[in-house]
Amino acid sequence: MHLRFAKMHGLGNDFVVIDAVRQHVELTPERVRFLADRHFGVGCDQLLVVEPAGQAGVDFRYRIFNADGGEVEQCGNGARCFVRFVHEQGLTAKREIRVETKSGVIAPRLEDSGLVTVDMGVPVFAPARVPFVSDSDAVVQPLDVAGTPVAITAVSMGNPHAVQVVADVDGAPVAAQGPLIENHARFPARVNAGFMEVVDEHRIRLRVYERGAGETLACGTGACAAVVAGIRRELLVSPVRVETRGGELEIAWAGVGEPVLMTGPAVTVFAGEIELA
Numbered sequence: 001m002h003l004r005f006a007k008m009h010g011l012g013n014d015f016v017v018i019d020a021v022r023q024h025v026e027l028t029p030e031r032v033r034f035l036a037d038r039h040f041g042v043g044c045d046q047l048l049v050v051e052p053a054g055q056a057g058v059d060f061r062y063r064i065f066n067a068d069g070g071e072v073e074q075c076g077n078g079a080r081c082f083v084r085f086v087h088e089q090g091l092t093a094k095r096e097i098r099v100e101t102k103s104g105v106i107a108p109r110l111e112d113s114g115l116v117t118v119d120m121g122v123p124v125f126a127p128a129r130v131p132f133v134s135d136s137d138a139v140v141q142p143l144d145v146a147g148t149p150v151a152i153t154a155v156s157m158g159n160p161h162a163v164q165v166v167a168d169v170d171g172a173p174v175a176a177q178g179p180l181i182e183n184h185a186r187f188p189a190r191v192n193a194g195f196m197e198v199v200d201e202h203r204i205r206l207r208v209y210e211r212g213a214g215e216t217l218a219c220g221t222g223a224c225a226a227v228v229a230g231i232r233r234e235l236l237v238s239p240v241r242v243e244t245r246g247g248e249l250e251i252a253w254a255g256v257g258e259p260v261l262m263t264g265p266a267v268t269v270f271a272g273e274i275e276l277a
């Protein structure tokens with residue numbers, strides 16, 4: 001199968017983006033893993049597929065696959081690249097689009113500044129909907145991580161996140177704890193593990209060990225999850241600048257029941273073609 005794609009990134013969280021509107025695309029987990037492989041394939045954290053809208057009132061459908069081949073519900077950095085891609089490819093002339101994902105509709109908008117703002121929808125804290133196995137709905141809960149009790153906030157941005165506060169993000173046990181939290185039995189769909197350092201009430205530093213991809217240079221939904229967790233823990237006040245290893249995001253949230261707005265860059269690195277077995 002011949003495939004045209006774009007290589008893009010949002011703050012170093014990188015993507016292979018595929019137009020499945022004008023080309024026939026048949027993806028399998030094996031093909032996704034090959035495309036994502038940084039030695040044998042193209043290389044990316046996630047693969048993003050642009051499909052025609054499946055319902056009225058939206059412009060496109062957006063499918064997201066982690067490097068491990070699994071399809072997931074949401075990708076924030078990818079949403080910013082998505083709107084840049086459909087614009088650059090002439091798939092739409094709109095600067096704000098409504099996009100159907102596995103976890104609902106999001107609305108990315110190309111700003112005059114060249115940045116992209118995305119309405120990422122309303123965060124969900126109910127454990128059963130994260131999903132997080134718990135008989136409590138407390139904002140902060142102890143999670144036993146290989147014998148170490150870690151205080152986490154479980155929250156869904158469409159995809160599941162477990163956010164903890166650390167004193168120093170550079171020294172945080174991301175490599176050691178990340179995989180253990182990602183695959184923790186209390187997260188039946190696995191989970192993205194966030195490590196947040198609070199600089200002040202309007203600024204954090206964040207690292208995320210992503211479900212199905214490992215530590216990435218930035219995680220858009222992870223930034224949203226960290227900020228809403230910090231606001232609910234009364235450590236943060238909206239808006240919040242999130243410093244990731246790949247650069248900065250601006251996150252705004254008006255409170256429980258309200259959508260999260262994320263603003264940041266989206267970059268096209270190159271266009272390519274590949275023949276898939």
Ligand SMILES: N[C@H](CCC[C@H](N)C(=O)O)C(=O)O
Pocket residue numbers: 013045046066072073074075076077078159160192210211212213216218219220221222
């Ligand atoms: N690893 C995530 C998907 C990608 C999210 C991240 N790249 C973002 O920008 O939100 C998950 O399994 O839920």
